[in-house]
Amino acid sequence: MKYPQLVFIFLFSLLLSTSLQARQLTVQAVSEHSSNSQNQYPLDGGILESDRGYFTIGESGVFNPESWAISYKNQKAGFLETRDQSVYLTIFETSGEMIVDRQLDFFDVNDETLKLYLFDNGRSVTRDNVANFTFFDPDGELIYSLSNSSQSSEGERESELAADAYGKTVVLYNPVISYGDSRGSRAKVVFSEKDQHVFFRDESSQILQVKVSESGSYITLLTGDGASYGVNIFDRFGNELNQFSFDDEKKGVAISDDAQFVTVYSGGRTQVLNALSGERVGSTSSRSPVIYSRYFEEDDVILVFGGVQEGNRIDRPSMSAIHIGQRQILREEVNESLSIYDVERIGITRLNNNNYRIDGLNRSLKVEVGF
Template sequence: MTPKMFKILLFLLLPSMALGQSLNLSVTEQTADNNRSTFTLGNSKVTFSSQSIRFLDSETEQNYDAVGVSSDNSIISTLTWNGQEGEITLFTPKGEKLNTFSTVSLADETSFGLYPFNNGNTLLRDKIANFTFYDPFGEIVTSMSSSSQSTEGEAISEVARSATGNTIVIYNPKIKRNGELGSKAQVRTGDKEFEDIFFSSDRYLKNVTVSKDGSLIAAITAKNGTDDRVLILDKYGNELNTISAEEDLRGISFTDDLENITIYSGGRVMVHNTLNGESLGATSFSSPIITADYFPKDNLILALTGNHSERSGTLNSVELRAINLRQRSIASQQFRSPLGLNEVIELRLIRNSGNSYILKGGNKNILIRTNF
């Protein structure tokens, strides 16, 4: 083949190569009719309003002052408060009542937080930094306080947990002392034992994530005037690696094999080796990133972008983008309707098979098919 003929053939092939890169979106049949406040959990549907949940299978409704959903979406817990005492009720997504039990005395509804686990255990944040652990029968297993006792104030303590609840991290995102913002984190090591795994007097915690199996913990720390850092620990608090980034980091996810970690800011996704920090690739976005993950079997980054309204819980201008790191190619597709989100339901990108994925956790489950 002469050089001239090769150039002509390459020119003819280029359009088909570009057309071969595509991303197709469709809504699962089970979620197609959901409105923005209706979510499919398992094979059942529930609708959330500001202070109540309706179980569509049983046509029952439950009021709440706080609500939580387990990681596998099999248990929904509600807290109702009468001004002093509280009552926790556990439901299946069908609306079947599993148990109801009274809580410790409650005093501050602005800080209530409810975290049910797949096995029926429940964690209740009953004050700004106080937590009580209940077993499936409503018996108190233990309680703890993560308060820093700072006279200058602290933020409401937060919870990060593995899918099974075998690793639970309770952390103070911001503690103010001497004009500086610090933070601390503790991990539950036994039924009644907690150990400090992080403490800083001048770096605050923006986000903490626990791997699905509970063996690794990643924390984003920040300080004005410095790069954000991702601190990677084992579940005992031993430091394994630190990755720095100039970006204003927001979220983290581990790959299922734990070998890689995806880090994202509002406009950039980065993939690194978990233990040595080596960069596998990165990509930038013009729209705000809501969540992102890396799938090593396909050498693929998937990212969801859009404009999120916390007040309405709606994601507008929804777009999904796929980046093949091996081929250095990109495909994207807009989702033509707003997506309803709820802070108690985890938003997840899941691999079905090669070139097939699903976004779960919104009011619509979105099937994603890529072609590179």
């Protein structure tokens, strides 16, 4: 073999190797979570573990709480627990130090609609009796209470709350309100006891999901009636910015931090739209059910987290990365099953160029993409 041929083969092999190394997708648990079991959820500097109804944080424990929550960025953990036929609100630092222990007067221990919502600054909100919400400060002192009842004579489902990590923008909504033969919904923003207003009402579509952006500046509503679906985008004051309609089923929505792009996903398909013009930026299909998806305009990449969800367990989890401009797809399986305690808390954050982190799981995942 002649020398020029050897040089050519060497250069070709080097080029192929570089290309293969560049086009890769790696998914691995962040080091501090890598040993977490299915029943261990990460806190900022600690772990919340559940074992047959017993929850522990550091040296502290709570048995069979009526409701429990981890704040949006894992800064606090809280519980609604029953003691001596009374309901108590308890909130812990991630070290296990108790910072709130308050008896909630007039709460019924048999109320099946009790729920706790917790913010990273220690503020909290409780729900009771289907539609009553009580707001507490970081010390557990009551700020105010209000009702979110629609007053429909036909009935309604339990009200829900959506907010950003610090409760800057709070949305209370009625996912399902009965109006005779139809099912409707409504949503309102709450800034204080006297500063609240309904910004969305529909007597023929149910609210499937409400998301407040990370900055608290934008609100997205996903609605549907089983035949058609819609996405409405509002600013934090409830002023509508745009709306989109779809003929196929939609499961979830993610909006970019600047509200320029909205990602809409269903069981096996993801679409990215320009939130201002409605123009479709890109779309992709997935071999596994989509659990969460989001578009990152800085990298022109759609990330799709998928798997088979059964209760709080995710089997056969996988990650797909789709570069819209290059029309390339990378896919990687996650070796172990994962768990969640609230699917609405799953989110993907961009760390830097082509590097991301998935939170809301028992093990946060670091994702690195190379195209």
